[in-house]
Amino acid sequence: MPKESNVSEDRLHNRALLPLLVLSIVEYEVFTFSKSTVAAANQDAWLSILIGAFIGSLFVYLFIKLAARFPTMNYFQYLQIIWGKPLGFLISILYLLFWVSFLSSIFYETVLINKLLFLPLTPPIVPLAIFALSLIWLVSYGLIPIIRFFQLLLPFLVIPLLLLALLFIATIKLEKFLPVLENGILPVLKGTYLFLGAYQGPEVLLFAAPFFLKIREGIKTSLFAYNLTVFFGFIHTAAAIGILCVDNVKESVLPGINVVNILELPGFPVERFGLLLTLPWLIAMFTTLAIYLHLLNSSIFQLFKLPPRKWILFLVTAIPVTIAYFLPNENWHEVLRLYLTVFTVPMVYLLPVMTLLLAIIRKKGRVR
Numbered sequence: 531m532p533k534e535s536n537v538s539e540d541r542l543h544n545r546a547l548l549p550l551l552v553l554s555i556v557e558y559e560v561f562t563f564s565k566s567t568v569a570a571a572n573q574d575a576w577l578s579i580l581i582g583a584f585i586g587s588l589f590v591y592l593f594i595k596l597a598a599r600f601p602t603m604n605y606f607q608y609l610q611i612i613w614g615k616p617l618g619f620l621i622s623i624l625y626l627l628f629w630v631s632f633l634s635s636i637f638y639e640t641v642l643i644n645k646l647l648f649l650p651l652t653p654p655i656v657p658l659a660i661f662a663l664s665l666i667w668l669v670s671y672g673l674i675p676i677i678r679f680f681q682l683l684l685p686f687l688v689i690p691l692l693l694l695a696l697l698f699i700a701t702i703k704l705e706k707f708l709p710v711l712e713n714g715i716l717p718v719l720k721g722t723y724l725f726l727g728a729y730q731g732p733e734v735l736l737f738a739a740p741f742f743l744k745i746r747e748g749i750k751t752s753l754f755a756y757n758l759t760v761f762f763g764f765i766h767t768a769a770a771i772g773i774l775c776v777d778n779v780k781e782s783v784l785p786g787i788n789v790v791n792i793l794e795l796p797g798f799p800v801e802r803f804g805l806l807l808t809l810p811w812l813i814a815m816f817t818t819l820a821i822y823l824h825l826l827n828s829s830i831f832q833l834f835k836l837p838p839r840k841w842i843l844f845l846v847t848a849i850p851v852t853i854a855y856f857l858p859n860e861n862w863h864e865v866l867r868l869y870l871t872v873f874t875v876p877m878v879y880l881l882p883v884m885t886l887l888l889a890i891i892r893k894k895g896r897v898r
Contacts, residue, residue, distance in 0.1 A: 540674055542741055544748040549680035550738060551755035553817035555731030556687065556762065556810075557636060566728075566871070567767060568779045571721030573707050575767050578721030582729075583760040585722065589879045590732050590756045591749060596886040597739035598746035599895030605736035605882070606829055612889045621881065622833055628877050629826045630850055632730065632870055636819050637661065637854035638863050643815070646787070647808060654855060661819065662851050666843055669824045673741055676820055687813045688758075690806045694790065695765045702772030725763070726879060727871030731818070732756060733878045737825055823847060 567575040600608040606625075610618030637658060644650075644657040668676060711718070735752060739745040770785040773792065779785045790807055827846045836842065857863055889895050 541743045542674065542677060544742055544744065544751050546677050546681060547735070547742065547748050547751045548755045548758075549684040550677050550734060550821075551731065551752060552684060552759055553680045553687065553814065554734045554821045555729055555756070555759040556814045557639075557731075557818035565770075565779055565782065565785050566724045567721045568771060568776055568785075570724055571717045572713065572776050573709075573771055574711060574713075574718050575721050575771060576707065576764065577710070578718050579725050579760065579764045579767060581718065582722040582725035583757060583764070586726060586729060586732070586756060586760065586879075587753055589883065590735070590752050592883050592886055593732060593735045594745065594749050594752055596882055596889065597736055599886075599889055600739075601745055601896070602740050604738075604740055604832075605733070605885075606832060608889075608895065609885065612885055612892065612894050619833065622829065625877065626826060626829060626833075628870075628873065629822050629829075630853070631866065633819065633822055633826065633850035634853035634857075635863065635866050635870060636815060636822075637850050638857050638866075640815055640819075641854065642860070642863075643811060646784070647811075658851050658855060661816065662847050664816070665819055665823050666847055668820050669827060669847075670840060670843060673738060673824055673828070676824055677738070677741070679820075680817055683813050683817060687810045690810050691762050694806050695762070698765050698769035698773070698789070702769060704772065706772050706775050707768075723875060724871060727874040729759065729763070730870075730874045730878050731759075733882060734821055734825070736882060737829075 567578055571578045597605075600611075606618075606622045609621055612618070613621060640657055640661050641654045644652065644654075649657070668679065732752075735745075735748075742748060766786055766789070769789045770779045770782075773789050774782065774785060778788075782788050787807065823846070827843050830836065830842070830846060831838065857866070
């Protein structure tokens, strides 16, 4: 990560925020969180997402405001300025632990997807090793090449998901969303919390900000990117309710796959619509792993003032891979995902906003 005195001259235009945010946020859980949201809010899960979209957009706006106060520094650098060195360092360590847990969960999900869609008899270590080595190669080049790589991959993620959205809209049965607010507002708010917990990724803005020319002008692009990912989650949840119905969603292990597999459009040249999720899933998993592995690796170098050594990247990658490999079963992974969902809201959303408020109170950073 760049220091204030040596920020890279090769800065990115704000339009690169679109692929950065979309490919950081969209991952395995975006296609499956409908189960937990529906379990909480039933047929009102769509309302939970709309409320969450408004709240999440407000947070993204505040993130840009925070980053704009320290345009040549990353989040960990000004944490210690705002909170003080001991507390800022402690908060940074919490983020490292959070990222290790998150990466372990995503690596485990690559094993699950391999079993479901590709090579069910292949030992888990094989897809883990392939992903890990590919990620090490990409991450070793730094953040700007990662973002440029994301720019190339973005159409291959967005176009299939937009096509699926059109197919869902033509198939959804609106009567399955009635009655509205049958159980009151509290289940809807619980669903909103679970929705926000599933949408980890906006905090990447705070670390990537020094690599952009004018981050303070990136509000519109960031909000568009965030809400594009919300649209994908919304349409998948609406399809799960409007096609499968609430009871079937609660019993389904992967409602996203089940919804796509039962789509039927007579005369349409494609019969297995589930294939439309294959490429987006692979891209989403790989890019999410790449950005968070970069954050974990570069933050360790920054916090502990380590000299640049490539073997450390291998060691950092091996930690979540090993945890994922030795997770006993899917139940353990479900528990890990639940804890991540619960802690995402304070770690990803609340702490940066508290940091912004403290920076304003203590008059830290630029004000323009």
